[in-house]
Amino acid sequence: MKVLVVGNGGREHALCWKLAQSPRADIVFCAPGNAGTATETGLPIQNVDIPATDTARLVAFAKDNEIGLTVVGPEAPLVAGLVDALEAAGLRAFGPSRAAAELEGSKVFCKELLRHGDIPTGDFHTFRTGEEATTFLNERESQPLVLKADGLAAGKGVIVCGSRDEALDAVQRIAGDKEFGAAGNRLLIEERLHGQEVSILAITDGKSIIALPAAQDHKPAYDGDQGPNTGGMGAYCPAPIVDDALLRRVEEEILVPTVHHMKRKRRPFRGVLYAGLMLTKQGPKVLEYNVRFGDPECQPVLMRLKSDLLDVLEATADGRLDEAPRLEWDPRPAVCVVMASEGYPGSYEKGHVISGLDQAANVPNVKVFHAGTASIDGDVVNVGGRVLGVTAIGDTVPAAKLSAYTAVKAIRWRGAWCRKDIADKAVSVDKVVVKDERTRFG
Structure with missing residues (x-):
């Protein structure tokens, strides 16, 4: 099967990397991709020079190249209706419709849906x-x-x-x-809600839900959760603060009611439902919803996934998620550290040559996912605010963190920086096993 991944961030690099490992994936195209997807070795990944926002060209490319499944990574093309356009052309796509994507596209819509659905929120x-x-x-x-x-x-x-x-x-x-x-x-x-934030991503076809292991993102720019909010400075998975009982509670009180309410509003949801939650003294409450894989949560989650991702996403697109094989997870935790350009989340300089990527890739149990990078005259340079997601897996959270930061130290470009405390919130985890939590409803 030919697969198309739309987007150019760390999430899309991780999706391409995992999808290309499927024995059924003949080639994975990434539009437009980045320097990481362009230089993957040993995997059938190829960049396509089409912006993620160019719906007409993406649909034409998918038709001309007989793409079996298109996976839309970022929120902007989802909110703009890319999945609708692909399906109107008779093509299969993973992701919500334009109407369903308003759950992320409008925070007002999201909060009003939560209120009307009696789903806990502030x-x-x-x-x-x-x-x-x-x-x-x-x-x-x-x-x-x-x-x-x-x-x-x-x-x-x-x-x-x-x-x-x-x-x-x-x-x-x-x-x-x-x-x-x-x-x-x-x-x-x-x-303002108080407690610890967690991210719970779930895959749903509107009839069944598979909740993925919880992750914790680090939104504030600086150590100790100080400074302005960013797109995310790092993440780890699983989040020890979320046990099986709490995950089941989130499913029953938040995820399932949300999918039900979206169906009642004639906006059936299919794709990734990402709940940003605050764990308050009164229980978990929704801060916001995203309608796609989180970035950087996607990187440590997929680092731990042992199952064939293509099987799951294809089953979701076909509305037969209940038939998909049970997900298998590496019991070890994973940590992702985002390296950013100087000045981010404000203005920043671009075009600085990045060195040390090969040395970082040689650190055991590490994968460097590219985000804001491009290849210019044979060099890899920074072109975005969040540039790399250095991701490592280890027997414990501290072990994974050590590997990730060892790789970070090998990478250099002018103005590069990162938070130094990613995953410090986590307790040491030894062989955590997260079950495949699947709920059938409707």
């Missing part, structure tokens, strides 16, 4: 103008709040505020300065 208010939001804040006591731009903002449209003054400044940034562009045409003010 209290919230929505506003169409900065003036309305400012009046709301000035009429209330100063308190910790979270402000969010409604639309897609590459993971950066969330501002955690400790006081009214900080919240008023966030309103100005979102609604006044349009720091996040059109994503800030509407904004939300939410209560």
Whole structure:
């Protein structure tokens, strides 16, 4: 089978790497891909120079090359309706429709669905103008709040505020300065939840759900969870804080009701349902939903997956997930450390030559997934904010972390940096076994 993966980040490199290992994958095309997908050795992966947002050319390429399955990685083409266009052309695709992808495309839509579906989440208010939001804040006591731009903002449209003054400044940034562009045409003010954040990704065809092992992402830019939010500075899997009982609770109280409610709204969901959760004293609550594999969560999750990913994604696209083989996992934990360009998540310089990739790849149990990279005149250079996802697997979390940071130390480019505390939240895990949790409903 010929497979097409759409996107150019670390998530897409990881998807290509895992899908190409399937004995049924004759070739995996990546559009547009990056320097990592372009230089994979021993696997049938090939870049295609088509942007992830060029729906017409992607559909034409899939038709002309008889692509058996297209896997859409990033949120933007999903929200724009790429899956709809592929299916309208008689092609199979893994990912939600445009209508279902609004679960990530609009935070207002997401929160209102959670409220109407009686799915646990924080209290919230929505506003169409900065003036309305400012009046709301000035009429209330100063308190910790979270402000969010409604639309897609590459993971950066969330501002955690400790006081009214900080919240008023966030309103100005979102609604006044349009720091996040059109994503800030509407904004939300939410209560600030307290606890540990976890990411639970589930694959669903709208009738069955397979919850994947929980992961923990690191959104703030700097050590100790300080600084502005990013798209994610690292992740590890599994998250020891989530045991089987809690995972089952999340399925029953959050995932299944969400899929049911989407079906009732005539927006049936198929693909990856990614729940960003806060584990509060009252139980898990939804912070937000994404409608695709997380980045960087995808990297350590797929590092541990022993099953054929192509079988699972194809079964999902066909609506027969209940027939897919049970997932098998490497019992060892995995840790991903993101290396970023200087200045990220703000402005940053591009085009610096990256060295040490071969040395890093030679560290045992390590895989370097490329994100913001390109090949120019034979050199690999940085072209994005998040550049590499250095991922390692080990017998324990500390062992995996040590391998990942050993590889990180081998890699250099001007301005390269990373958080130094990825996975410190995790306790040492020895041979953690995560079951394949599958729920059939509807």
